[in-house]
Amino acid sequence: MTDAEARAQHAGHAHQFEDMEQQQEADFLGIWLFLVTEIMFFGGLFAAYAIYRWLYFAAFDGGSHILDIKLGAVNTMVLLGSSLTMALSVRSAQVGNRRALVGFLIATMILGGVFLGIKAYEYDQKFVEHVVPSLDWAPEGATLARLAPGGLDHAQIYFFFYFAMTGLHAIHMVIGMGLLLWLVLRARKDEFTAHYFAPVEVVGLYWHFVDIVWIFLFPLLYLIGGRY
Amino acid sequence: MPHPIVPQKTYVMVFLGLIGLTILTTGVAFIDLGPLNTVAALAIAFSKMLLVILFFMGVRSSSGLVRVVLIAGFFWLALLIAFTMSDYRTRSWTPTPDSWSTSAPPTHP
């Protein structure tokens, strides 16, 4: 075996565990429990969103039409692509292919970066259209015509949810990018082998979860009411 | 974790399925289905989520404990939304009683 593989095999398990298998089972149960806390964390926002969407559907409908559905769809596909590369990077670790592992991790980071870039552009557009609650709320022209029927105050609530939900999601993406960078650095130092790649899987689970949040954010924010 | 190694092709197929569902949900948004628009959007989103969970996150070959943990998380979120929503939905079922109106005088000594 290579030096790296020998190192990894001798690294051993943490002292509180009996063996590596117990440690890995504990690690995975731990990350899944953490993801459940994230479900409840985002879930509180989704619950509040659900209530206000039901109360002020017209305002949410109008607000949704201000968003750029094409950008939203493209961004969704970009993020789904990053989930693919993430899954492939875990698989590469599983078969001991270090170059593919690093390559797919970097691809995931690039796609994540593209997503965030498009998001930043969308946020900037909101300032251009003056639909940023509290900071720059002065819709005019066609935008105003879209929002007025549902009530401008209620439309502000919609945009608050737009920024809060996508903003919280973006923060999680940035944290994910940091984790991916950490993995790339470790992978390049040969710290992962076909027998030890748990950190890659754990970060992968986190990344897929963040993707799933977006899978719901896209229809809930961009596709309300249809564009007929 | 002793996961079986999933062929690359499977992951790519799942990805293509996800893309297809994204195009579908975007397309459906341009058709007027009334309240069914929301239902369709959520159903498609759930399907996409299931694909990611089962294939990308490996839950298809995960232990029962992980599945229970995951289901519990979603179930609890459902409780939060359902119970909270039930308050809003049923507020209008009870009209304000006459005796609370300020114009009518009290009827008991």
Added chain:
Amino acid sequence: MSTATLEPRVRAQKNYLNADYGWKSWLFTLDHKRIALLYMVSVTFFFVIGGSFAVLMRIHLVEPQGALVQPETYNKLFTLHGVVMIFFFLIPSIPAVLGNFLVPLMVGARDLAFPKLNLLSWYIYIVGGLFTLYSAIAGGVDTGWTFYTPYSSTYSNTQVTAVAIGVFITGFSSILTGLNFIVTIHKMRAPGMTWFRMPLFLWAMYATSIIMVLGTPVLAITIFLLALEHLFHVGIFSPALGGDPLLFQHLFWFYSHPAVYIMILPAMGVESEIIACFARKKIFGYKIVAFSSVAIAVLGFLVWGHHMFVTGQSVYAGLIFSLLSFLVAIPSAIKVFNWTATLYKGSISYEAPMLYALGFIGLFTMGGLTGLFLASLATDVHLNGTYFIVAHFHYIMVGGAVMGYLGGIHFWWPKISGRKYPNAWAALAAVIIFVGFNLTFFPQFILGYLGMPRRYAFYPAEFQVLNVMSSAGATVLGVGYLIPLIYLIWSMRYGPVAEPNPWGATGLEWKTASPPPTENFAEIPVVTEEAYAYAPEEAAGD
């Protein structure tokens, strides 16, 4: 007592306390036992802070027009009393002190699953506490610990954002602790320790951890939204802009009701351990008690609307919440029946831990039963917002949870410190606390029934006698709390050295030295007997 009380035997024996010296060995420790002590010092500190606010309030309330502070200051006192006591004392107390210390020992492991996360959780707790202390020093908060909107989000000009950040941050400490316990209990039980051979304290910690993991994140997002609203005035909770204040309450209470079960379930776990040991009998109906812990955790999530009966919530939702609130009382009552049945024909001895445990049964029962009056829609209309509620939750939180914490500290003190405390003083303190507690809070049931509102800085003159009685009781209670602080610290230097199992109790933690070595066990034990295998004819205590 001369310094020769430190026997050579103890000096030579390496344990987790003398394994390493210096502040770095404590502040960077990964040993769950040391982290438990870090928490013990911190929660005691916050208990003193929160208790000081209470003392000021009770002094103020001896006069109908208020004897001490301005009404605005009074509002800040009850707010910070609540915030500090709930988030920085009650919620962490038993889980982070006794749980951290005992869970690995009780399952037969060398540490928790994630020791670094454990240390991180303490640091997170401290940072959150510092933000809260800052908010108190920088002017205080006057919204009530419940932060109801739109006052907290729009109108109050007190340190809402600072305290919100403090509570938000501390929530993650809770989440990490719960996560650690769940994984440890699932994956690190010693060979032979099946689920139904675990001590009931572990079942209680498991159920508590489920609540911590599922509920705390919702508080976090709610506080986050509150802070955003306070900073940006968008209107999601403000009626003036189309928001609904009740939505805040739904989201807030979705966590904060289960939070009260985070506070009481661990005390119930302690209760089972103490009762079994000092009655020399296995707990009656072990499986039922175990399942009732989980039932409380689950049902506890379904009742939060009972805090909102008079807010304008739908009557139909109120009906459902009322029914479920009655249901959640059942598993709690089952535990009380089972503890009582354990005592029946037991060989009972009355050391300090048992005095706390017996007090717990009575006081928790009273607190729980009065909760039923509040769960009933019609009576709640009369009692909501009065001192009846204050008395109800203090009977459970102080008469229940705090007594449970103190009982647990006294029960496991020999294990934690390697020393014994003087039982006469401990028993005296327990009795003083019991008397002081009832004198403080029983009059409040009467005051509430008679209509005295809570969170008011003044009251009608006819309520003065009961208020003075309550304040006198608070003084007695305060004295009662000071006494253990003194003799427990005294015992660490001058107390008689403790043997591994001074109470003759069952459980893996008693099979290792007092205090335990850093690695807990020389060899991981193999469990062959059921929990609470007390011999029927065994003599009481040692």
